[in-house]
Amino acid sequence: MDWRETIGRAGGYLAGKGVPDAESAAEFLAARLAGCGRGFLAGLPGGPTQRQVEAMRRGMKRLVAGEPLQYVLGEWDFRTLTLKCDRRALIPRPETEGLVDRALKFIEPARRPVVVDAGTGTGAIILSIAREYGGEAVLVGTDASEDALSLAKENAARLSLESKVAFVAMDGLDGFDEPESIDLIVSNPPYIESAAVETLDPRVRDWEPRMALDGGADGMAFFDRYLADALNLLKPDGAALFEIGDTQGDAIRELFTSYGFRDVRIDKDLSGHDRYASGKLPEAGG
Numbered sequence: 001m002d003w004r005e006t007i008g009r010a011g012g013y014l015a016g017k018g019v020p021d022a023e024s025a026a027e028f029l030a031a032r033l034a035g036c037g038r039g040f041l042a043g044l045p046g047g048p049t050q051r052q053v054e055a056m057r058r059g060m061k062r063l064v065a066g067e068p069l070q071y072v073l074g075e076w077d078f079r080t081l082t083l084k085c086d087r088r089a090l091i092p093r094p095e096t097e098g099l100v101d102r103a104l105k106f107i108e109p110a111r112r113p114v115v116v117d118a119g120t121g122t123g124a125i126i127l128s129i130a131r132e133y134g135g136e137a138v139l140v141g142t143d144a145s146e147d148a149l150s151l152a153k154e155n156a157a158r159l160s161l162e163s164k165v166a167f168v169a170m171d172g173l174d175g176f177d178e179p180e181s182i183d184l185i186v187s188n189p190p191y192i193e194s195a196a197v198e199t200l201d202p203r204v205r206d207w208e209p210r211m212a213l214d215g216g217a218d219g220m221a222f223f224d225r226y227l228a229d230a231l232n233l234l235k236p237d238g239a240a241l242f243e244i245g246d247t248q249g250d251a252i253r254e255l256f257t258s259y260g261f262r263d264v265r266i267d268k269d270l271s272g273h274d275r276y277a278s279g280k281l282p283e284a285g286g
Contacts, residue, residue, distance in 0.1 A: 123152030
């Protein structure tokens with residue numbers, strides 16, 4: 001069989017087993033094994049080797065068992081980065097790419113800004129800032145999970161960004177004690193209500209770290225906690241920026257305002273859903 005026939009048969013098998021986006025999944029597996037992008041598969045000469053066929057079967061077996069494609073592949077693209085991806089951390093998603101766009105706009109005018117990514121996971125947010133920000137910056141990623149931190153450090157090393165980002169074991173922002181020392185706090189925190197976690201797609205609920213999903217009884221626990229810390233840690237005119245659930249906009253706007261933040265914004269993602277919340281502390285003397 002050539003590659004196209006192999007992919008067609010694999011896609012049909014996966015579809016029959018209920019794997020979502022089965023044809024795309026088969027293409028991703030084939031591209032990973034062939035060492036090329038999906039767009040180059042049609043032009044590959046010949047067909048897969050027996051070893052490649054066996055590896056593809058192993059990958060398909062994992063998909064049928066419910067494992068997310070990103071974990072089966074072992075890596076996933078995020079903006080300009082290809083990140084190692086496994087069960088130690090949440091899978092980076094397209095919506096979070098928009099969070100990086102907004103973070104870069106917040107720090108662009110600052111001089112050697114201090115940026116903290118709370119709950120860094122794979123390191124996707126802070127490593128993207130490290131790659132894309134044009135100036136000098138102090139960049140820190142924190143996580144309460146030692147497993148997630150080890151993954152973030154591996155990603156930094158494979159991207160040659162380990163000298164630009166410090167990763168620190170810390171529960172949120174609890175380890176920072178110097179007031180008015182941070183320009184931007186950015187986070188994609190857990191924001192799903194505890195009860196709703198049980199209703200998630202099994203590929204999320206049963207495979208991704210629960211601590212990266214569960215935002216407490218109302219999904220707001222981490223926003224409240226981080227904003228309370230931000231009052232002390234942010235410099236005057238410093239900002240907090242979050243990814244949020246699509247029904248949380250009004251409540252988070254109210255929370256920002258209750259803590260004295262100004263210029264509070266709730267922005268939408270590309271699908272038109274509330275997805276990003278931001279606010280700034282008043283300027284010195286303001």
